[in-house]
Amino acid sequence: MEWARMKIFLRKYETVLAYILAALAMIYLSYSLPGFLPGDFVTAMYSSSHVTLTADQEAQVRAFYTQREGFIRYLVNLFTLNWGYSYAFLTPISDLILQALPWTLLLVGGAHMISMVFGFIAGVELAWRRGGYWEKTGVGSMTIMEGVPEIGSGVILLLIFALYLGWFPASGAETAYARHSAGEWVWDVLRHLALPLSTLILAYLPGNFLLTRGSMVMVLKEQFVQTARAKGLSTIRVRYVHAARNVLLPMATRFGLRIAFMVTGALVVETIYAYPGLGTLLFNAIGMRDLPLIQGIVLFSSLMVLLVNLALDTIYGWIDPRVKHAY
Amino acid sequence: MHIDVRGQLVRDPWFVTGTGLALLLGLLVLLGPMLAPHDPHDMSFGPLSPPSAVHWLGVNDGGIDIFSELLYGMRNTVGFGLLTGITALFLGVAVGLAAAWFGGFLDQIMMRLADILLAIPAIMILILTAALFRPSPVMLALILAIMSWPTTAKAIRSQALVVKNRLHIHASRQMGASGHYIIVRHLVPELFPLYLIGFAAKARMAMFMEASLAFLGLFDPSRKSLGLMIGYALKYYYLNIWWNWIIPPVLLLTLLIMTVTFLAVSLEKVFDPRLKEAW
Numbered sequence: 001m002e003w004a005r006m007k008i009f010l011r012k013y014e015t016v017l018a019y020i021l022a023a024l025a026m027i028y029l030s031y032s033l034p035g036f037l038p039g040d041f042v043t044a045m046y047s048s049s050h051v052t053l054t055a056d057q058e059a060q061v062r063a064f065y066t067q068r069e070g071f072i073r074y075l076v077n078l079f080t081l082n083w084g085y086s087y088a089f090l091t092p093i094s095d096l097i098l099q100a101l102p103w104t105l106l107l108v109g110g111a112h113m114i115s116m117v118f119g120f121i122a123g124v125e126l127a128w129r130r131g132g133y134w135e136k137t138g139v140g141s142m143t144i145m146e147g148v149p150e151i152g153s154g155v156i157l158l159l160i161f162a163l164y165l166g167w168f169p170a171s172g173a174e175t176a177y178a179r180h181s182a183g184e185w186v187w188d189v190l191r192h193l194a195l196p197l198s199t200l201i202l203a204y205l206p207g208n209f210l211l212t213r214g215s216m217v218m219v220l221k222e223q224f225v226q227t228a229r230a231k232g233l234s235t236i237r238v239r240y241v242h243a244a245r246n247v248l249l250p251m252a253t254r255f256g257l258r259i260a261f262m263v264t265g266a267l268v269v270e271t272i273y274a275y276p277g278l279g280t281l282l283f284n285a286i287g288m289r290d291l292p293l294i295q296g297i298v299l300f301s302s303l304m305v306l307l308v309n310l311a312l313d314t315i316y317g318w319i320d321p322r323v324k325h326a327y
Numbered sequence: 328m329h330i331d332v333r334g335q336l337v338r339d340p341w342f343v344t345g346t347g348l349a350l351l352l353g354l355l356v357l358l359g360p361m362l363a364p365h366d367p368h369d370m371s372f373g374p375l376s377p378p379s380a381v382h383w384l385g386v387n388d389g390g391i392d393i394f395s396e397l398l399y400g401m402r403n404t405v406g407f408g409l410l411t412g413i414t415a416l417f418l419g420v421a422v423g424l425a426a427a428w429f430g431g432f433l434d435q436i437m438m439r440l441a442d443i444l445l446a447i448p449a450i451m452i453l454i455l456t457a458a459l460f461r462p463s464p465v466m467l468a469l470i471l472a473i474m475s476w477p478t479t480a481k482a483i484r485s486q487a488l489v490v491k492n493r494l495h496i497h498a499s500r501q502m503g504a505s506g507h508y509i510i511v512r513h514l515v516p517e518l519f520p521l522y523l524i525g526f527a528a529k530a531r532m533a534m535f536m537e538a539s540l541a542f543l544g545l546f547d548p549s550r551k552s553l554g555l556m557i558g559y560a561l562k563y564y565y566l567n568i569w570w571n572w573i574i575p576p577v578l579l580l581t582l583l584i585m586t587v588t589f590l591a592v593s594l595e596k597v598f599d600p601r602l603k604e605a606w
Contacts, residue, residue, distance in 0.1 A: 018442040026447060033459055143341065143592055147585030149535050151542060151557060155577045159569050170564075257445065257478065261532060264450040268539045272561070286458060286544055294458045298451045305448045 019310045023303060030299040031074045083296045088288040093296040096281060103173050104277030108266045111200035119205050123212025124244045130217060146206040150265040154199040154272040161195060168195050171274035196273040203265050211254055215247045248319045256312045259305055335597045345589030352586060356405050363395035367551050378571050385571045388563060397575055399551040407468050407537040412530035414472035416522055419479025424514060427487035441477035449474035457545040464546060471533055479525035483518055490517050520598035527591035531584060538580050553580045
């Protein structure tokens with residue numbers, strides 16, 4: 001009896017458990033991998049540089065950067081934002097990450113919001129007008145765009161709009177050392193945001209559009225859509241309230257499946273435009289072989305991705321009550 | 328599933344374009360060493376010289392012929408993609424078939440493992456191992472494959488479960504066919520379309536990852552790669568080199584990923600019975 005109850009419990013929280021295990025696996029990897037280094041952080045950092053340390057200095061540096069603690073202690077430190085020191089910036093890693101985080105959230109979050117809303121609306125509308133001129137051009141151009149990687153579109157937008165036309169700044173997130181009033185500051189931030197944001201939207205929009213359109217075409221064939229139309233509901237109501245609801249679930253699923261892929265794109269785009277988010281921080285850390293910082297960013301962003309995935313799983317039940325009843 | 332697939336593919340413009348481009352790029356990859364006018368590691372040419380009859384796309388800051396570097400870089404990107412694609416496909420098919428055939432405990436374990444792997448962003452594992460240990464590109468490709476088999480395995484498993492319960496499988500079992508025979512003679516060939524779809528998707532993802540990792544500077548800098556070339560060229564954006572140095576690797580990489588995307592899209596369209604009506 002106990003076992004049966006246990007099984008029900010496991011089934012209910014299966015996904016949550018999978019995520020907790022994944023998080024623990026990531027944390028453990030991050031904790032144990034440096035231990036496999038020949039030597040440690042300090043030898044790894046100094047072996048390729050011209051600096052030679054005396055034994056005394058080396059011991060000091062080593063004591064500062066490599067505090068080998070137990071895994072439990074490591075976990076506790078993780079939760080208390082005690083993530084160690086960056087070797088290149090000589091700053092606590094948590095400070096660096098938390099400074100960069102808002103910019104990344106603004107850029108990546110904004111791009112997802114915009115591309116989801118527009119992809120969704122365009123997909124629903126064009127599926128409704130199936131076979132028309134606009135639908136054909138839409139599907140064609142979006143399929144082509146789906147094949148353009150962020151490196152390609154990012155560099156080309158940078159060359160055209162920042163370097164050749166000079167309409168937008170080529171790098172950064174705000175003009176350095178400028179004294180702006182609040183309104184000017186917002187305008188400045190938006191101008192800096194324009195190019196990286198467009199690059200990411202170009203990358204995310206086609207997938208959202210194609211998926212919405214594909215699922216919508218299937219849904220529109222269902223009988224309940226005919227019923228809704230037969231009842232004399234307005235076409236807008238049929239389209240969005242009755243039919244398009246069903247597209248939300250595959251959209252959320254796809255988002256979860258592709259998020260690991262999207263992280264890569266966001267990283268690259270931030271680097272191209274030197275946007276001061278986590279991606280650029282990671283790029284700089286890689287360039288300076290700042291191992292503790294690389295480790296910190298990698299762990300932090302992996303945990304963020306897990307969190308987003310977990311949130312998505314809770315949203316499933318919300319979007320589609322059938323999912324909730326399945327448990 | 329097998330009704331006039333060839334005819335449908337040949338009539339699909341995406342497939343035709345994709346195949347044409349793939350043949351062209353494949354030729355460039357295979358004949359690269361013969362076509363390249365110079366050794367891509369030879370740094371003896373005049374740095375930053377503009378394009379000429381000798382150097383079709385000019386010379387970069389390190390005195391390397393850009394056109395030769397381009398051809399060799401593409402070989403590495405494509406090789407990485409193919410290796411990851413094949414390995415991930417092999418793992419995915421093996422796990423998916425095993426999970427579907429044996430079911431029970433093995434199925435549960437494998438699918439939970441797949442869930443865990445799906446939730447971890449592969450790029451982060453790659454960056455961590457690349458930064459700490461500087462492994463060879465082959466090693467990184469294998470790690471990426473180990474991180475990315477779950478989607479294929481899940482697709483294979485669900486389709487294998489459907490096929491497993493079809494009449495002809497029951498019939499062959501009635502006639503005394505062994506599990507081994509059914510898997511090899513029926514399941515493996517009948518899932519063939521899924522292999523193509525899975526392979527194209529994985530290869531596309533891997534080429535994109537390779538270019539990004541190289542762009543971020545995580546590979547050995549002497550290894551030729553399109554991503555690395557873009558990264559270096561961007562440092563000199565203020566010189567008038569955009570059309571001979573920045574644009575060629577960008578275009579080639581875009582073309583490469585576009586080709587695989589077109590093939591993946593058309594294969595999915597023709598082979599996935601659920602999507603068929605949507606087009």
